[in-house]
Amino acid sequence: MNTSLTARMPYPVMAFIPTLNRRQQTLLLMAMAAVVVGVMIAAGILLDNDRIATHFDQRNLAPSWNHLFGTDWLGRDMFTRTAKGLTVSIGIGMIASLASVVIAMILGLASATLGKTVDSAVSWLVDLFLGVPHLVALILIAFVMGGGAKGVIVGVACTHWPSLTRLIRAEVLQIRFSEYVHVSKHMGRSRVFIAVRHVMPHLAPQFLVGILLLFPHAILHEASITFLGFGLSPHQPAIGVILSESMKYLATGMWWLAFFPGLSLLVIVRSMDIIGDHLRQLTDPHSAHE
Amino acid sequence: MVLETGQERSLMMIRLERVTWLTGKALRIMTLLFALCVISFVLLSYSPIDPVQAYVGADMMRVSSQQREQISEYWGLNKPPLERFVRWGRALIHGDLGVSMIFRSPVRDVIKDRFAASLALMAAAWFFSGIIGFVMGVTAGMNQGRWLDRILKWYCLTLASTPTFWLGLLLVMVFSVWLGWFPVGLGVPAGQLSEDVTIWNRVNHLILPALTLSIIGVANIALHTRQKLIDVLKSDYILFARAKGKHGVQLLWQHGLRNIMLPAITLQFASFSELFGGSVLAEQVFSYPGLGNATVQAGLRGDLPLLLGIVLFSALFVFSGNLMADLIYLVVDPRITEATTL
Numbered sequence: 001m002n003t004s005l006t007a008r009m010p011y012p013v014m015a016f017i018p019t020l021n022r023r024q025q026t027l028l029l030m031a032m033a034a035v036v037v038g039v040m041i042a043a044g045i046l047l048d049n050d051r052i053a054t055h056f057d058q059r060n061l062a063p064s065w066n067h068l069f070g071t072d073w074l075g076r077d078m079f080t081r082t083a084k085g086l087t088v089s090i091g092i093g094m095i096a097s098l099a100s101v102v103i104a105m106i107l108g109l110a111s112a113t114l115g116k117t118v119d120s121a122v123s124w125l126v127d128l129f130l131g132v133p134h135l136v137a138l139i140l141i142a143f144v145m146g147g148g149a150k151g152v153i154v155g156v157a158c159t160h161w162p163s164l165t166r167l168i169r170a171e172v173l174q175i176r177f178s179e180y181v182h183v184s185k186h187m188g189r190s191r192v193f194i195a196v197r198h199v200m201p202h203l204a205p206q207f208l209v210g211i212l213l214l215f216p217h218a219i220l221h222e223a224s225i226t227f228l229g230f231g232l233s234p235h236q237p238a239i240g241v242i243l244s245e246s247m248k249y250l251a252t253g254m255w256w257l258a259f260f261p262g263l264s265l266l267v268i269v270r271s272m273d274i275i276g277d278h279l280r281q282l283t284d285p286h287s288a289h290e
Numbered sequence: 291m292v293l294e295t296g297q298e299r300s301l302m303m304i305r306l307e308r309v310t311w312l313t314g315k316a317l318r319i320m321t322l323l324f325a326l327c328v329i330s331f332v333l334l335s336y337s338p339i340d341p342v343q344a345y346v347g348a349d350m351m352r353v354s355s356q357q358r359e360q361i362s363e364y365w366g367l368n369k370p371p372l373e374r375f376v377r378w379g380r381a382l383i384h385g386d387l388g389v390s391m392i393f394r395s396p397v398r399d400v401i402k403d404r405f406a407a408s409l410a411l412m413a414a415a416w417f418f419s420g421i422i423g424f425v426m427g428v429t430a431g432m433n434q435g436r437w438l439d440r441i442l443k444w445y446c447l448t449l450a451s452t453p454t455f456w457l458g459l460l461l462v463m464v465f466s467v468w469l470g471w472f473p474v475g476l477g478v479p480a481g482q483l484s485e486d487v488t489i490w491n492r493v494n495h496l497i498l499p500a501l502t503l504s505i506i507g508v509a510n511i512a513l514h515t516r517q518k519l520i521d522v523l524k525s526d527y528i529l530f531a532r533a534k535g536k537h538g539v540q541l542l543w544q545h546g547l548r549n550i551m552l553p554a555i556t557l558q559f560a561s562f563s564e565l566f567g568g569s570v571l572a573e574q575v576f577s578y579p580g581l582g583n584a585t586v587q588a589g590l591r592g593d594l595p596l597l598l599g600i601v602l603f604s605a606l607f608v609f610s611g612n613l614m615a616d617l618i619y620l621v622v623d624p625r626i627t628e629a630t631t632l
Contacts, residue, residue, distance in 0.1 A: 124318070143337060144333045246459065247575070262453060266456070269451040
């Protein structure tokens with residue numbers, strides 16, 4: 001994540017559109033990514049459940065206009081399954097990354113303001129959670145919670161806060177020791193005033209951007225853990241389930257079962273990443289003048 | 291003479307600082323590992339899965355309640371949690387992690403065997419992703435803002451959003467199903483005795499999972515190296531070198547490379563956590579019989595001792611990676627030595 005702290009170049013395609021300035025390019029790109037995500041969610045909600053019912057007369061069809069992503073061995077439309085699965089994933093990812101960011105906010109603020117003991121305790125906790133590989137921690141938590149969406153959400157929320165906590169701690173420390181806060185203190189402002197008027201405005205964008213940037217990791221981990229069999233149940237529409245089922249049919253040459261759902265996941269994750277990263281650029285004063 | 295003793299003293303000081311630093315580090319790792327033991331033990335003892343049930347499995351109907359009690363007596367499952375924890379902890383100190391229920395052999399042996407297989411996979415991926423990623427990062431950094439840089443950067447960012455297991459599935463589809471170059475899965479050919487397995491068989495089964503992990507692993511190191519190189523190229527000494535007429539590969543070789551190599555190596559050592567997670571997924575896709583595969587098995591079939599052992603082992607693996615990264619900095623970078631003596 002460190003590398004993404006610097007401003008990104010506009011995308012190659014954008015070089016052909018000289019009339020837009022950087023800010024407009026960024027906004028356009030964000031809007032495009034948002035449309036992609038929006039269309040996928042709308043498709044997931046609006047498409048008829050009948051399309052993922054069993055149709056034995058339409059089994060194992062290759063992709064066509066009627067079935068964009070083909071159908072599986074039960075005649076279920078793969079596009080509908082993918083869209084519904086992704087919608088579920090996006091929902092889970094949202095809740096999980098929101099929870100994660102709230103944890104990171106509280107711990108980051110606490111470690112930067114409540115003194116040395118709390119600071120070292122939080123840093124110890126961060127080390128503890130970074131010590132176990134994310135996936136192993138996720139398996140452990142999902143196992144303990146007995147699988148299902150709850151296990152995934154708790155698991156992702158518990159494993160994704162450490163890096164953001166460090167960032168927020170550094171940010172708050174920097175503000176606390178900045179000159180305008182000193183001046184404000186000497187002018188007799190209360191701690192609450194400083195916290196609300198000087199520190200909070202800096203954290204609000206961090207909060208929003210934090211959610212958006214944790215989101216791709218959250219969805220990817222949800223899909224991974226479901227793929228391994230610890231997440232959502234096989235009866236729910238989920239990308240992880242679709243891909244793990246497709247493994248049985250790979251040798252038969254039904255490539256569309258795995259290709260399109262995975263590609264859709266990639267596109268959604270990348271779109272969310274683009275939105276989050278560009279929003280960070282727009283709200284971050286350090287990159288505003290580049 | 292005075293000068294010499296002064297130097298000696300400062301050398302002593304440096305050594306002392308290092309020793310205290312190392313002890314602090316070791317102490318921290320010990321407390322973290324202890325906390326991890328407690329947390330995972332508590333978590334698993336409250337899990338909804340009944341270990342006796344998991345052990346009995348399909349023989350459920352044939353096992354009487356008396357036999358069940360004997361089993362739980364044998365595993366010590368009828369004791370209160372605290373007593374079980376003390377028993378488990380005492381055995382752990384002696385290197386005994388208990389017996390795996392699904393493999394019916396000591397957890398330590400299972401982890402040892404499985405990790406040997408995983409190590410081959412992870413080492414190959416670690417090495418190749420490091421080298422290729424570094425070269426990609428340097429190429430992008432040297433061409434900052436040009437097409438090549440943009441393409442490489444876009445590629446790496448997209449790679450970072452790619453699900454590992456999906457990439458694995460794609461490789462299976464292309465190389466195993468369509469082209470038939472590689473076997474579809476497993477660590478060795480199916481139905482072959484273990485004595486007949488040649489080193490070539492093993493390598494053949496290793497290539498695709500290792501390739502998956504290498505492709506995914508490139509992104510992070512390439513983006514990081516690119517950024518470091520761009521920062522270095524902005525520095526005054528590069529400006530001076532440029533003023534002397536150095537450019538291109540010569541400039542990179544003489545002034546850039548050394549400064550970006552160290553962070554790259556450190557980053558690579560600090561990435562053990564992602565490497566382990568990636569190998570769990572890759573092993574699942576390719577049915578490769580490594581530690582990641584054992585983790586999934588242990589979780590799905592409720593093998594508590596094995597799962598507990600793997601959690602601790604994976605943490606130890608990550609900690610040793612981080613420790614190595616710190617040590618390399620301490621030994622190689624003169625600036626850190628100065629900072630610790632201040």
